Amino acid sequence: MITIHDISFRYDKKQVYDGFSLHIPEGQSCLISGINGVGKSTLLRLMAGVLRPDQGRITYSPKLGTVPKKKIGFISDRLSLYESLTVVQGIELHQSAFGLDGFDDSLLKHLKIGENQSIKSLSIGQRTIFHLSLVLAARPEILLIDEIIHSIDAYLRKFFLDQLIRLLSERRMTIVTVNVNFHDIEHMIDRVILLKSGRIAVDEEIDDLKDKVKRVVAARPPEGLPVLSTGGSPERPDYFIYPFEEEFRRRIDGEIIDLNLTEIVAAFIGGEYV
Amino acid sequence: MFKKELREIWKPVILRLIVVLAIPVVMTVMMARTSPEHMPNLIRDSFPIALIWVANFLGVTAFKAEFEDRSLEYWLTFPQGAGERFARKAAPRFALVLSMVLFYGVLCAISGSLVSDPRAFKIVGPCSVFFFINGCLCGFLSDRNLRMVANVVTFFSFGILTFGFSRILLPLFPKINQTVSPAVVSFSAFLIVAGIMGGIFLSSARKFDLRAPQLFLKRVRAFGLPLLLALDIAALVFHFAGHRT
Amino acid sequence: MAGLLVFPAFIIRIGRLQNKTESGEKGEKNGDIGSVLDKTVLLLHITDTVDKNEVKYLNFSIDARSAVPVFKQIKQAIKRFIASGYLVQGDKLMSIRDMASLHGIHPNTIVKVYSQLEIEGYVSSRPGSGYFVKTEGGQVKKEKESFIKDAAREFLTKARQLGYSLEEILPILTALEGTLSSENEKGNEE
Numbered sequence: 001m002i003t004i005h006d007i008s009f010r011y012d013k014k015q016v017y018d019g020f021s022l023h024i025p026e027g028q029s030c031l032i033s034g035i036n037g038v039g040k041s042t043l044l045r046l047m048a049g050v051l052r053p054d055q056g057r058i059t060y061s062p063k064l065g066t067v068p069k070k071k072i073g074f075i076s077d078r079l080s081l082y083e084s085l086t087v088v089q090g091i092e093l094h095q096s097a098f099g100l101d102g103f104d105d106s107l108l109k110h111l112k113i114g115e116n117q118s119i120k121s122l123s124i125g126q127r128t129i130f131h132l133s134l135v136l137a138a139r140p141e142i143l144l145i146d147e148i149i150h151s152i153d154a155y156l157r158k159f160f161l162d163q164l165i166r167l168l169s170e171r172r173m174t175i176v177t178v179n180v181n182f183h184d185i186e187h188m189i190d191r192v193i194l195l196k197s198g199r200i201a202v203d204e205e206i207d208d209l210k211d212k213v214k215r216v217v218a219a220r221p222p223e224g225l226p227v228l229s230t231g232g233s234p235e236r237p238d239y240f241i242y243p244f245e246e247e248f249r250r251r252i253d254g255e256i257i258d259l260n261l262t263e264i265v266a267a268f269i270g271g272e273y274v
Numbered sequence: 275m276f277k278k279e280l281r282e283i284w285k286p287v288i289l290r291l292i293v294v295l296a297i298p299v300v301m302t303v304m305m306a307r308t309s310p311e312h313m314p315n316l317i318r319d320s321f322p323i324a325l326i327w328v329a330n331f332l333g334v335t336a337f338k339a340e341f342e343d344r345s346l347e348y349w350l351t352f353p354q355g356a357g358e359r360f361a362r363k364a365a366p367r368f369a370l371v372l373s374m375v376l377f378y379g380v381l382c383a384i385s386g387s388l389v390s391d392p393r394a395f396k397i398v399g400p401c402s403v404f405f406f407i408n409g410c411l412c413g414f415l416s417d418r419n420l421r422m423v424a425n426v427v428t429f430f431s432f433g434i435l436t437f438g439f440s441r442i443l444l445p446l447f448p449k450i451n452q453t454v455s456p457a458v459v460s461f462s463a464f465l466i467v468a469g470i471m472g473g474i475f476l477s478s479a480r481k482f483d484l485r486a487p488q489l490f491l492k493r494v495r496a497f498g499l500p501l502l503l504a505l506d507i508a509a510l511v512f513h514f515a516g517h518r519t
Numbered sequence: 520m521a522g523l524l525v526f527p528a529f530i531i532r533i534g535r536l537q538n539k540t541e542s543g544e545k546g547e548k549n550g551d552i553g554s555v556l557d558k559t560v561l562l563l564h565i566t567d568t569v570d571k572n573e574v575k576y577l578n579f580s581i582d583a584r585s586a587v588p589v590f591k592q593i594k595q596a597i598k599r600f601i602a603s604g605y606l607v608q609g610d611k612l613m614s615i616r617d618m619a620s621l622h623g624i625h626p627n628t629i630v631k632v633y634s635q636l637e638i639e640g641y642v643s644s645r646p647g648s649g650y651f652v653k654t655e656g657g658q659v660k661k662e663k664e665s666f667i668k669d670a671a672r673e674f675l676t677k678a679r680q681l682g683y684s685l686e687e688i689l690p691i692l693t694a695l696e697g698t699l700s701s702e703n704e705k706g707n708e709e
Contacts, residue, residue, distance in 0.1 A: 165623070
């Protein structure tokens, strides 16, 4: 659906990407994570066309037609909109820009967002749902969502996810989401990509990843096993093993613990800080 | 606590003060140097300057809203061809502002007939338009402080370079009648200022994405403003050196 | 086992139509199943005379920490309920969308669960209506055995860890069985 061909990109004197490639197939739900500042949002913006690569190119499936942007929905972490417009003006602008006829304002009505409220005056939660309504109105094939879920309240978070699920039940969509906080969406993810220094450090399907990363609590550090990072306390450290293989079980004198996605990603990132 | 806050805000505050006080200060100085008989004329002469400044300001605010980081990011998600559609939406707003500017210009032209130096006033109308455009370019600068500095520098550069050019051009074209030559001088000054700012803008906007405003800002700060200031100094030196001979 | 995280409590909602006019009894189970299924759509329209859908809520937990994929966990849970007889032929599983929405799971995962269950013969799908439980004798019996064996294995392992021998456990089991059956009788009376 989206193919990034060997791109290079420089931002603010920093070479963020150099010879970077990635392919995301149709219908996949992909999570991109990594430490703050590694370039996740930049990657999403590049996919959305908001930033253009200095070298290389990004191509989309022919299914998106000649004007791919029409079928790409992008929600940036800044929830970018025209601040000075009212809600109804914002809807009109969006419709005009994307060539839409009608607009489903049921979400807005549900949250009692007034038509003549200025966009600037909306709370973050309202703004998020408003932005989502706009983006979904164009019935996008690709949805690019930058970390916005964690800053809104629990009810709206659930509401947002519900809308997403409702849409996914009706149509096939490719989703790429950037999150550092993915507790809520863990079960929506097919594929996990972790970025490090402008490169892909990990690229696995979530079920494979859960098989490959384990936490070992042992009296002695495991010998000869690929340790990703350590955790626990200095007196009783534990070890994160990646890639884990079943035959390791025989060699380990201790407890082998399965991990959830948050713990797995923390283990990877932990290796960068220490 | 207070000291820390002070440290954070002193720079923009000082800058803002300079900008706000610049014109009154200049006018005060001019007033001090003018004898009482000429006073009413001075006030009348200053009026168009204020109007041109307003035109500049309008240009800045008109563009500022469109190219603020968030708005620009959203705008960049629009499909191709949206540029035209957007222009259709934005055009009424710009047209309104532009017509206000022209209205001012016409007012000036009319009031110009009442003042001591009609020549100067005939150029205020076009000046307003020129400065509207200048304001628009400055509006692209996303840093508020730099925007104010650029505004002031370009505004005064226009005036200073006009002085400088008048020394060069008037002797060169003595045959051109009295009404036109100031216009030519001012126009040349404007071309220099707009040329520098516009040139930098075009070079930053070649590959238009979210980085364009940042790039424009960097280049204006590093290259554009210093160049203008250098030219201003050269023009002033040239002007006063010429006076002495 | 380091902390089975009950995250979140799962609920399968099943719509099962009560066929009062047919049998006069509550919850007809095995008789005339074909006709119950056939009449499913029709009965939905008769809201006044027939009781509303009986809804079964079944709790189980998804272990987010487990290396067992989410879809497998859900599949096994549904199989367990079928094996235990709590879900019976004709019970309609919750729609894919509602299931996904309730638990914040990608609909594709639910589709995977339901379609695999269909292939394995536990449910059948009717386009437009949904997924319905299909209990075939042989399959259920096998699953029942496998589940009870797993439960037993866990129990015996625990017992061993605590140092009990088989002879010591048996009286405990018999006593427990007695208490359970008397509780059951009380429940039935009510």
